[in-house]
Amino acid sequence: MLVVDTAAMDGETPWLYYLCTVATTASVIAVPVAPAAAYTVAVPALYGVVRLSPSGGAADEPVRAVLDTLYAVILGIVVLVIITMLRQAAEAVDAAQEGALQRYDMAARQHANEMERVKVDALVHDSVLTTLLSAAAANTPAERQLASRMAADAVRRLDEAAVEVPGVADRADLSVLARRLRSAVTGFSAPFIVRVTDTSGVELPVEAVDALSSAAVQAMVNSVQHADGPIGRVRRELEIRGVGAGGCVIEVVDNGSGFEPAEVPLSRLGLRVSIEERMANAGGSARIDSAPGRGTRVTLAWPAGLDGGRS
Known part of the structure; x- marks a missing residue:
């Protein structure tokens, strides 16, 4: 009826106009920025052309059609800018999170290596070096016996070092x-x-x-x-x-x-x-x-x- 009897649209904005912003918003969400920007301008412009043509009602007030077109373009651009900024912020957060995870992983590895180094240094000092120093300074039978016991203890501790350590929850x-x-x-x-x-x-x-x-x-x-x-x-x-x-x-x-x-x-x-x-x-x-x-x-x-x- 709207196409056959254009008089029915007198003083009213065609319903197709209200779909312009829906289409431009959907394009912003679905496609990259450049195609979305082109779509945001092209769809309202196409609406304006149709609105001025006889099949679109041949608007008696061309200024009204131009204003509707500009409003749709501006609204679409605002939506485009907001969604683009949100995308960039989300990408920045993802990049920061990824960087933080990588730094944490590196720090955890370095800490594990440092812990292992400390354990090895302590084991070598406590068991091996102390035993060697005691053996070198042993001049009496009692001191030699002590050095022998320390050597046996050092061997035992070196053997235990190769065994899996108990769980943290063990008490x-x-x-x-x-x-x-x-x-x-x-x-x-x-x-x-x-x-x-x-x-x-x-x-x-x-x-x-x-x-x-x-x-x-x-x-x-x-x-x-x-x-x-x-x-x-x-x-x-x-x-x-x-x-x-x-x-x-x-x-x-x-x-x-x-x-x-x-x-x-x-x-x-x-x-x-x-x-x-x-x-x-x-x-x-x-x-x-x-x-x-x-x-x-x-x-x-x-x-x-x-x-x-x-x-």
């Missing part, structure tokens, strides 16, 4: 750590006074038990090797304390010659790797208090932030 009672350290004390030529308190009901992750045990043994080895003075005059103590249901503090103390921690060379692995980094990597902390002529106190705490002081 062990603190009494296991206490027994392990008591056993280690019997292998030293110098005596240690051992005190164990508040271990009942305390459980720690296996990784924390291993770190505390290895760091404490290394602290005792350092005391035996470097505290100087006649053995009978140097007092050495080992204290193991449970804190709460899942914390532990170990103190290795002697009244030997002491040293200045800030002056220890970075190349010396006994403090930096075998004690400090080992505890940090396991989620714990190590504090070394010493001064020349005032002895040494090594405090190991797990987890990090646990107050290592006496209550």
Whole structure:
């Protein structure tokens, strides 16, 4: 009826006009920017031509047809700009996310490599170098026997290094750590006074038990090797304390010659790797208090932030 009787459209905008913006919006979403821009201009222009032709009603007011056409073009361009900006923002977010994931993956790999390096350095220092130094300095039968036991322990630890480590969720009672350290004390030529308190009901992750045990043994080895003075005059103590249901503090103390921690060379692995980094990597902390002529106190705490002081 609209085509046959054009009088029915007098004063009304043809319904086809309202589909222009729908078509241009759909093109912006469906196709790239350049074709969408061309489509956004072409469709309203085609509508204007049809609107001015006899088959389109031969608009009595050409200005009205031109304005309708321009309005459709402007609205289509606005939609085009908004969607294009949203696309660019989404692409930027995707690129940033991808870059962040790549950086995280690289950092995780570097951290894993660093953790493995620290473990290897600590194992070599604690087991191999210490054994070789003790064997080289062994002059008496007792010292040779100690070096032999240390060599056997070094071989055992090297074998254990090739075995898969226990899961992070595995836990062990603190009494296991206490027994392990008591056993280690019997292998030293110098005596240690051992005190164990508040271990009942305390459980720690296996990784924390291993770190505390290895760091404490290394602290005792350092005391035996470097505290100087006649053995009978140097007092050495080992204290193991449970804190709460899942914390532990170990103190290795002697009244030997002491040293200045800030002056220890970075190349010396006994403090930096075998004690400090080992505890940090396991989620714990190590504090070394010493001064020349005032002895040494090594405090190991797990987890990090646990107050290592006496209550």
